[in-house]
């Protein structure tokens with residue numbers, strides 16, 4: 001076996017972050033540059049796809065250059081280019097995919113298309129050097145809520161998914177309804193710290209016959225109904241209590257399903273990934289429940305939970321060493337499935 005370090009240049013542009021990173025041997029982050037568009041999308045209360053694509057076009061080259069510079073490497077030192085090709089916003093994904101293809105073509109270095117959710121799962125490896133599959137992973141982001149068995153590097157089995165809204169989407173919609181604005185997750189997280197999580201009894205939906213599936217749209221409607229009823233009765237809506245009670249409902253559902261999956265598969269190793277995994281109440285509750293049940297818990301630092309390119313570099317590394325390569329026909333696939 002060669003002792004040479006494998007360096008991946010990774011690019012991520014599936015939503016509202018333009019990101020590039022250099023990752024060595026799948027676990028060491030040499031640079032991780034993220035140019036966030038949050039400020040501009042905040043003006044519109046959410047991500048505007050057209051604006052996202054345009055901003056990615058402006059930012060992509062400087063972000064890639066900065067990632068190489070901070071890692072102190074040249075394109076020549078890179079072994080392969082990893083890029084998110086789905087799921088996500090088609091115009092946003094296309095910017096990263098085109099950039100990666102251009103670099104691959106110009107340098108002759110292999111191209112590896114990465115599934116965004118596999119990237120989120122791979123983020124867990126960065127700070128947990130000893131973690132190896134198999135384990136169970138709860139991936140909760142703005143667009144996805146999945147319970148996944150990671151059988152091996154690159155080998156995933158989805159055992160549960162949301163039937164409607166993603167957990168992050170519910171955070172974003174509820175935040176807007178209670179006047180906290182965009183991005184909802186971090187704002188609800190903060191407001192909930194001074195609220196009473198048991199002030200309002202919101203529903204915890206379960207789906208008959210599908211113990212690992214999720215549904216959050218009923219919860220979102222229950223919050224909206226609660227607010228409307230208060231307004232009609234002229235009663236005060238205590239934002240912090242609504243935030244804390246809504247968050248508690250999401251946390252209870254996520255924790256119970258994930259812990260059940262870890263226990264029933266017998267893997268007893270549980271990882272959290274995706275933007276919602278940075279939620280402080282979720283991390284605390286999951287830690288507590290895992291301790292009670294003898295399950296080891298792993299989660300990335302918040303910077304590796306939300307969208308970043310380092311996680312794409314990690315996933316691309318494991319594909320690279322197992323011989324996966326993409327061709328110049330790699331295209332953005334907005335609805336790419338996790339198989």
Ligand code: KG4
Pocket residue numbers: 015140141142143144167168169171172183184185186189274275276277278279280305306307
């Ligand atoms: O993984 P991510 O950055 O992008 C997607 O792939 O969707 O996740 C973004 C989502 C948003 O819905 C955001 O509100 C949520 O993650 N989020 C949080 C927190 N930080 C981000 N949700 C709850 N608590 C947080 N602290």
Ligand code: ZN
Pocket residue numbers: 116120141142274275306307
């Ligand atoms: Zn994401």
